[in-house]
Amino acid sequence: MVGKGDLGLGDMDRRGGEWLRGGGPRSEIVISSRVRLARNLAGFPFLACANEDQKSEIVDRVKLPLAQLPLASSPYYVDVDDAAETLGSFLVERHLISRELQHGRGARGVAFGSDEAVSVMVNEEDHIRIQSIKTSLGLEEAWRTAVEIDRALESELDFAASATFGYLTACPTNVGTGLRASVMLHLPAMVQMKQIEKLFNAAHRTGLTVRGFYGEGTMASGDLYQISNQVTLAVTEEEILAGLEAILPTILDYERKCRDELLTARRVISVEDRCHRALALLRAARVLSSDEAMANLSAVRLGIVTGIVTGLDVEQVNELFVLTQPAHIQKMRGETIDPPARDAVRAAFVRENLGR
Amino acid sequence: MSAMVCQSCGENPATFHLTEISDDAAPGMQTTELHYCEACAALAGLSQESAVPSMIANAVASVTSAADAAPTAEEEGLHCPHCGMTFQEFKRKGRLGCPRDYEVFSTPLESMLQKMHACGTPRHRGRVPRGPFEVRNIVGDRLLQLRRELHEAVAGERYEEAARVRDEIQRIEHEGIDIALEDGGRDSDPLAL
Numbered sequence: 001m002v003g004k005g006d007l008g009l010g011d012m013d014r015r016g017g018e019w020l021r022g023g024g025p026r027s028e029i030v031i032s033s034r035v036r037l038a039r040n041l042a043g044f045p046f047l048a049c050a051n052e053d054q055k056s057e058i059v060d061r062v063k064l065p066l067a068q069l070p071l072a073s074s075p076y077y078v079d080v081d082d083a084a085e086t087l088g089s090f091l092v093e094r095h096l097i098s099r100e101l102q103h104g105r106g107a108r109g110v111a112f113g114s115d116e117a118v119s120v121m122v123n124e125e126d127h128i129r130i131q132s133i134k135t136s137l138g139l140e141e142a143w144r145t146a147v148e149i150d151r152a153l154e155s156e157l158d159f160a161a162s163a164t165f166g167y168l169t170a171c172p173t174n175v176g177t178g179l180r181a182s183v184m185l186h187l188p189a190m191v192q193m194k195q196i197e198k199l200f201n202a203a204h205r206t207g208l209t210v211r212g213f214y215g216e217g218t219m220a221s222g223d224l225y226q227i228s229n230q231v232t233l234a235v236t237e238e239e240i241l242a243g244l245e246a247i248l249p250t251i252l253d254y255e256r257k258c259r260d261e262l263l264t265a266r267r268v269i270s271v272e273d274r275c276h277r278a279l280a281l282l283r284a285a286r287v288l289s290s291d292e293a294m295a296n297l298s299a300v301r302l303g304i305v306t307g308i309v310t311g312l313d314v315e316q317v318n319e320l321f322v323l324t325q326p327a328h329i330q331k332m333r334g335e336t337i338d339p340p341a342r343d344a345v346r347a348a349f350v351r352e353n354l355g356r
Numbered sequence: 357m358s359a360m361v362c363q364s365c366g367e368n369p370a371t372f373h374l375t376e377i378s379d380d381a382a383p384g385m386q387t388t389e390l391h392y393c394e395a396c397a398a399l400a401g402l403s404q405e406s407a408v409p410s411m412i413a414n415a416v417a418s419v420t421s422a423a424d425a426a427p428t429a430e431e432e433g434l435h436c437p438h439c440g441m442t443f444q445e446f447k448r449k450g451r452l453g454c455p456r457d458y459e460v461f462s463t464p465l466e467s468m469l470q471k472m473h474a475c476g477t478p479r480h481r482g483r484v485p486r487g488p489f490e491v492r493n494i495v496g497d498r499l500l501q502l503r504r505e506l507h508e509a510v511a512g513e514r515y516e517e518a519a520r521v522r523d524e525i526q527r528i529e530h531e532g533i534d535i536a537l538e539d540g541g542r543d544s545d546p547l548a549l
Contacts, residue, residue: 040455042455043496047451049441053507054507158487163489165480172458172465172468179482
């Protein structure tokens with residue numbers, strides 16, 4: 001396990017986690033599937049009432065079981081309270097930690113495997129947040145992994161729970177199963193055809209929530225949307241997963257129909273133009289902001305999955321969604337650089353990656 | 357003076373400035389200055405009104421506003437002996453103070469949970485941890501109580517008492533329910549048998 005700072009994170013800034021790999025079921029639309037479990041230690045106050053000593057004690061308590069987790073890849077632990085601002089942002093950009101953990105106070109950290117399929121945050125909103133993430137459509141697999149991690153931790157730690165309310169969480173919106181299941185979808189055709197409200201309508205009808213690429217309150221940068229369950233109590237875990245899976249065919253069907261419509265004779269020339277212009281821009285730009293990169297990568301991704309753009313694969317673009325984020329660009333350079341310089345580094349990195 | 361840049365993304369101009377005061381109302385209060393752009397402020401769950409993480413506060417507010425606007429006298433008085441949280445404080449912060457709060461606030465929480473989770477009876481139906489709940493809760497409650505005593509002893513610089521409580525915590529953690537029963541739950545028939 002790695003201790004503090006950004007020691008030993010290797011070449012993470014130049015490759016994406018396994019969940020960006022693509023190639024699995026429905027990968028033309030579904031980027032990834034994620035399951036999160038919220039847990040708290042019995043006998044300790046929740047974080048709103050925990051003092052600094054108690055927060056440290058919780059971290060100390062959890063660290064050893066974390067080091068022994070049955071992970072498929074070598075484990076890392078980062079003390080987020082000691083981490084530099086850029087490293088915190090870097091972990092947020094990779095979806096390994098939340099903004100809340102990054103900007104929290106006191107002893108807190110994250111453990112994850114080098115393939116980034118599993119991460120466990122300590123002292124975020126709850127004492128423990130287990131995250132399991134798989135590429136493409138793989139909710140069942142993500143769930144099985146999360147349960148395995150949960151059981152491993154439970155064999156060493158007592159979790160706060162009651163017969164009536166299940167797993168007890170700091171916020172009552174998570175109580176019961178503590179389970180949040182989500183899928184990340186790439187919906188450029190629905191956005192382009194101005195049909196994206198159908199996603200929101202379908203989600204709200206079935207008690208699901210829609211968020212952007214970086215979760216709560218984020219814009220759907222790159223036409224990427226996360227859809228997840230809201231209800232965690234008085235349902236079983238299987239029902240939560242089934243509820244999310246049940247709505248997916250409808251949404252995937254909307255997106256496919258919109259893609260088909262874009263490829264009709266009447267419209268195809270404008271879509272081809274948009275995709276090729278986006279690729280040309282990414283291959284030529286000398287200055288590239290994060291937003292411009294996301295918007296054009298989204299168009300290129302649509303081009304790849306519809307056969308308009310050839311010679312590139314989806315994984316490259318999925319990775320670039322993450323690798324072109326601000327903290328990644330800075331980590332790549334190994335120093336803090338101001339936004340104009342960062343835009344130049346980003347442009348060079350994208351040219352290098354998407355070069356002919 | 358050059359425009360301040362958002363300290364989170366480092367890209368956009370910072371338009372949101374917040375001085376955060378530490379929750380501990382200690383002498384010489386600790387303050388932290390935050391300078392974010394609008395997007396990162398929203399991301400960090402900050403709003404102009406307060407530094408309460410917005411998602412949770414909103415979720416709680418959305419189910420506590422309309423129908424339950426005025427707290428009942430009973431709600432006003434609810435107070436958890438283990439963590440010190442009052443029900444009013446929970447409604448303001450959107451987060452509970454300790455696992456025990458679910459029992460202490462169970463009456464007003466029930467209707468909130470029904471709305472949040474769109475359910476009739478807010479009763480758990482999912483997986484459960486190993487071991488009987490009663491044992492877990494007796495030990496957990498006793499440890500919560502002792503940790504509060506420890507916190508108060510340290511804060512009051514009563515170090516001998518603090519050392520004694522710390523030993524007691526360790527003893528219960530190693531020996532479990534028998535000790536917890538012997539000490540904290542002897543007269544209350546905690547197993548309700």
